[in-house]
Structures are given as C-alpha cells and as structure tokens.
Amino acid sequence: MTATTPPTTPPTAPPTTGHDARVGGRDPRRRVRRVGFVVAGLVVVAAIVWFGLGLLRPHPYSGTVMQAPTAAPSMEGLVRSDGTPVDLADYRGDLLLVYFGYTSCPDVCPTTLAQVAAARRQLGDDAEDVRLLLVSIDPARDELDRLGDYVRSFDPTFEGATGEPEAVERVASQYGVFFAEGEAIEGGGYTMDHTSTLMGIDGDGHLRIVWPALLDVDRLVADLRELS
Numbered sequence: 001m002t003a004t005t006p007p008t009t010p011p012t013a014p015p016t017t018g019h020d021a022r023v024g025g026r027d028p029r030r031r032v033r034r035v036g037f038v039v040a041g042l043v044v045v046a047a048i049v050w051f052g053l054g055l056l057r058p059h060p061y062s063g064t065v066m067q068a069p070t071a072a073p074s075m076e077g078l079v080r081s082d083g084t085p086v087d088l089a090d091y092r093g094d095l096l097l098v099y100f101g102y103t104s105c106p107d108v109c110p111t112t113l114a115q116v117a118a119a120r121r122q123l124g125d126d127a128e129d130v131r132l133l134l135v136s137i138d139p140a141r142d143e144l145d146r147l148g149d150y151v152r153s154f155d156p157t158f159e160g161a162t163g164e165p166e167a168v169e170r171v172a173s174q175y176g177v178f179f180a181e182g183e184a185i186e187g188g189g190y191t192m193d194h195t196s197t198l199m200g201i202d203g204d205g206h207l208r209i210v211w212p213a214l215l216d217v218d219r220l221v222a223d224l225r226e227l228s
Helices: 028-056 108-129 144-152 165-174 217-227
Strands: 064-071 078-080 095-101 130-136 159-163 179-184 190-194 198-201 206-211
Touching: 078 165, 095 108, 108 130, 108 217, 130 144, 130 165, 144 159, 159 165, 206 217
Parallel strands: 095 130, 130 159
Antiparallel strands: 064 206, 078 159, 095 198, 179 190, 198 206
C-alpha cells in the first residue's frame, strides 16, 4: 500500500492593505501636509524677520540730520506778530519749523511756506504738533501786522517774528543764515539775498534737521511724522 502525501497548499501572501501598498509603506498625503507646515512656518519666520528689519532700518530723511543735536539758539530780541517776545520754551513738546525770509520775496519764500502748509494738510490730526515760525530778515518793510497777515494767508497756525536789525542779524548768524539787501527792482524797492533753508527744532528744543530749498512735500510729510 502506497502512502499518499496530502497535497500541500502553497503559502498565501498576507493581504496588502491600502497603507502598505503606498510608496515605502508611508502615506504621501502626510508627507505633503508636513511639507506644507514647514513652508508655512518659513513664510511666517521670513515675515517676522522682514518686519523686524523694517523697524530697525533708519528713516531716510530728506534733509540733513544733526548727528549730535544741540539746544537751538535763543531768539531773544525777536517779537512775534502778535507783539509777544519769541521764547522757544513756548514751543516745547511741538516740532517747530523755522524759516528766515521776508514778505516781499518773489519766489522761494512763498513756495516754501506753501509746501509746509500742504504738508500740514496731509498730516491731518498729527499737524497739531507741527508749527512754523517765519523770521523776517526785512524788518524795515515787514511791520508786525503785515507779517502776521502774510504768514496766516498760507496757514492760520503760522506765526511771524522780527525785531531790530541788530537782533535779526544776531539770531540769523547763530542759525547759520546769511542775508543781505539785494538788487533794486523796477518801480522801487529791493530784493533780499538770503539762505533759504528750513530748520526743524524738536519737542525738546534741539535743532534736529535742516531741509534744503524746494521741498518734496511727500518726503517732508514722512520726515515730520518721524520727528513729531
């Protein structure tokens, strides 16, 4: 009697699951999600760094900034158009813009005042802390009433000041401003040659910045926001 060997059943491979059938036994969707999280994190970090660098980057002023600001020279001897003496202490806490000019100026003086007035309008509510004082270098013609009417025609908050010629010369020289009687004009009168820079005195009474003539209003607005 011959022994018969029972038929053998070939081993059955374990069933493959949906998970195991994927590449490397890992779900590629998880991999995509992880990459997405990493990219999002990098974007957030980059935004924080960019914002931080913006805060640290110094403001690009359009004028010359004093590296070691000193107390603005006194204007003792000058009188405002309302008859009161000029005392820089009255402007503490505000940004005071100072310009040396005269009411008969045909070009640069009215242009500068108009530009400052336009900048104050752009500042909106922030303009309350920005003031302007026009120091007349032509006291012989710029009586106080005339001076006051002139500056207020550009902005009702503007002030004018002048004084005896000796006082005006002293104050102007302390601020580095040159002026002299210029050419006679047809029909009578004369022009005045003068330094046409605009100066800024900060709320602590320090001379902080000097702007050149022919201001760029938008850049001036940015400077005023930074200083006030």
